[in-house]
Amino acid sequence: MKVLNKVIVVTGGGNGIGRELVLTLLSKGASVAAVDVNKEALGETANLSGDKREKLSTHIVNLTEQSAVEALPEQVISQHGAVDGIINNAGIIQPFVNIQDLDYEKIRLVMDVNFYGTLYMAKAFLPYLLKRPEAHITNISSMGGFLPVPGQSIYGASKAAVKLMTEGLHSELKDTNVKVTVVFPGGVNTNITKNSGAEMARKKEASQDQVNKLLTPKEASEIIVKGMENDQFRVLAGKDSKIMDLFYRFNPKRAADLIAKKLKVM
Structure with a gap:
């Protein structure tokens, strides 16, 4: 679905990829x-929209509140x-700790924002999207939604749930006007750790060289919008x-071991 002259809702629009x-x-x-x-973050996004401001509306919504989403x-x-x-871009990560050390409050919050927030949005908007000549749902999963990352297992579980739900929606809606895309970003240079309140438990921060290899939020956004416009089933950003993705398909255990080993030395 080409986005020209369309009305698109973006969650997490105040920061990072969403902005x-x-x-x-x-x-x-x-x-x-x-x-x-x-x-405040939405206000900054509005300020950055410049002469396009008249085509932008901002909505302060807590995606964990079902009734608030249903009113949107x-x-x-x-x-x-x-x-x-x-x-559906909004998401948070967990503190960088193993499941054994992660409290249930944090677990529920990650699932509520990442999975239930996405679910509430899809269910709330689907009746309206089905009435349009053409429409689209894009859900942002994560590379961590198909590849286990130690210390982010609950985050990964929430994004794996988004993955499978989105793929299910694609099948359920294949004979309708609503197209569905699932996106798997890899590393993107955003403030998600700070914005999630997820304290670091790494031995050292990422080097500048490692940071430079990450996608910028702008690059990620362009890939996502292109995938939406091309009605892609899945987008690897x-x-x-x-x-x-290729490595994990070929040998899941070795791929998981590689990520675990890489994180262990950080």
């Missing part, structure tokens, strides 16, 4: 409803007249995601 998705969509002629729990479609339609697509 860049908003700006990329606006630059391509879409109207955008940016959703985030952080009012009518709010978007009241401002834009319609809704043609959603990009970044060289690391593409390589590890």
Whole structure:
């Protein structure tokens, strides 16, 4: 679905990839409803939209609150007249600790934001999307949704749930006007650790060389929007995601061992 003159909802629109998705969509002629729990961050996104500001609306919503999400479609339609697509980008990671040391409150929060937030959005908007001539749902999973990362096992489980739910939606909606895409970003240089309140438990910070190899949020957003416009079934964003996808398919245990070994020395 080409985004020109379409109305797209983006969750997590206040920071990182979400902010860049908003700006990329606006630059391509879409109207955008940016959703985030952080009012100040949404305000900054609005400021960055420049002369496209009139095509942007901002919505402060906690995605873990089902009733708030269910009220969102009518709010978007009241401002834009319609809704043609959603990009479920919002997500948080867990503290960098093993499952044994992770408390249930953090576990529930990660699942509530990453999985249930995505589920609430899909169910809330589907009745409206099905009425459009063409429509699209893009859900952001993660490389960690198909490859186990020690210290992020619950995050990975939440993103694996997003993966399979999205693939299921694709099958359920294949004979409708609603296309569905699942995205697997690899490493992206964002503030997700800080924004998630996830303390680091690594022996050392990533080197500048390692940081330079990461996708920028803008690069990731362009890949995601391109996948949406091409109605791709799945999108692998970044060289690391593409390589590890192939490796994991070929030998899951060796791929998992490689990631565990790499993290152990960090």
